[in-house]
Amino acid sequence: MQTLTVSDVDLVYPGHLDGAPISALKGVSLEVKSGDFVVALGASGCGKTTLLNLMAGFMAPSAGKITLGGRPVTGPGAERGVVFQKHALLPWLNIIDNVEFGLKLQGVDARTRRERAVKNLALVGLEDFHKQMIYHLSGGMQQRVGIARALTCDPAMLLMDEPMAALDALTRETVQELLLKIWQQTDKMYFFITHSVEEALFLGSRLIVMSPRPGRITHTYDLDFNRRFLAEGNSRAIKSSRDFIEMREEILGIIYGDERAGAKERLDA
Numbered sequence: 501m502q503t504l505t506v507s508d509v510d511l512v513y514p515g516h517l518d519g520a521p522i523s524a525l526k527g528v529s530l531e532v533k534s535g536d537f538v539v540a541l542g543a544s545g546c547g548k549t550t551l552l553n554l555m556a557g558f559m560a561p562s563a564g565k566i567t568l569g570g571r572p573v574t575g576p577g578a579e580r581g582v583v584f585q586k587h588a589l590l591p592w593l594n595i596i597d598n599v600e601f602g603l604k605l606q607g608v609d610a611r612t613r614r615e616r617a618v619k620n621l622a623l624v625g626l627e628d629f630h631k632q633m634i635y636h637l638s639g640g641m642q643q644r645v646g647i648a649r650a651l652t653c654d655p656a657m658l659l660m661d662e663p664m665a666a667l668d669a670l671t672r673e674t675v676q677e678l679l680l681k682i683w684q685q686t687d688k689m690y691f692f693i694t695h696s697v698e699e700a701l702f703l704g705s706r707l708i709v710m711s712p713r714p715g716r717i718t719h720t721y722d723l724d725f726n727r728r729f730l731a732e733g734n735s736r737a738i739k740s741s742r743d744f745i746e747m748r749e750e751i752l753g754i755i756y757g758d759e760r761a762g763a764k765e766r767l768d769a
């Protein structure tokens with residue numbers, strides 16, 4: 501069992517030229533354990549990506565600390581895999597070489613690399629596409645390659661920044677369902693950013709809602725729609741159920757309130 505702990509973290513960006521410093525996060529605390537699927541929602545600019553970048557080790561907090569398994573996070577590491585909105589795949593390599601790429605950088609031998617890549621491509625349903633070039637794939641398939649690539653390094657944690665945002669509605673539902681099946685089969689920590697309240701409620705075992713200026717976690721919900729989907733298998737029935745819709749409206753109310761307050765602040769400035 502692994503735990504990533506964010507303890508009372510602040511992040512201040514230095515101001516541009518004559519601008520004032522930007523307090524992007526203030527007093528953020530969060531614990532993610534193996535098996536958790538934590539989803540972050542919130543108005544634009546509330547610091548979701550900043551929080552993910554801190555957990556990935558791409559930058560350091562201005563105050564507070566982040567630890568993984570009790571050890572401070574001081575930079576990027578193979579135990580934390582990142583899946584971006586744009587898949588960041590290498591277009592000159594075929595699918596399997598893309599999926600193996602991270603292991604190659606780590607100096608893992610060719611046979612082990614291939615075994616792990618084959619296993620994870622099967623997990624995302626791309627077992628028949630090893631040799632295809634990236635530019636031949638649809639957006640949904642590319643995103644599945646991105647997920648397989650992150651899984652192949654066997655990280656303890658997967659950090660996902662709006663990985664479904666560029667997908668059409670139908671493909672998005674398919675990849676959401678696939679991701680939950682992978683979650684069920686892998687005892688990892690997931691941290692997932694989205695702008696879609698429906699996606700957040702469907703995927704998350706815990707939902708954090710963040711509020712801007714400065715960015716902080718204002719609401720936390722424990723959810724079980726994902727487990728209901730895994731038990732029952734019908735995502736549309738879950739997304740149209742009464743408790744799902746009621747929760748969706750409650751959270752939309754919180755986020756719209758923050759968006760409206762932000763728009764007024766910008767107009768008044």
Ligand SMILES: Nc1ncnc2c1ncn2[C@@H]1O[C@H](COP(=O)(O)OP(=O)(O)OP(=O)(O)O)[C@@H](O)[C@H]1O
Nearest residue numbers: 513514522524542543544545546547548549550551
């Ligand atoms: N490199 C940077 N330099 C200065 N300010 C930044 C930088 N990156 C982000 N910010 C500011 O920090 C705040 C939080 O940004 P962040 O991208 O983390 O929010 P977000 O919730 O992910 O937004 P969105 O939902 O629009 O992607 C915003 O006010 C943003 O303008």
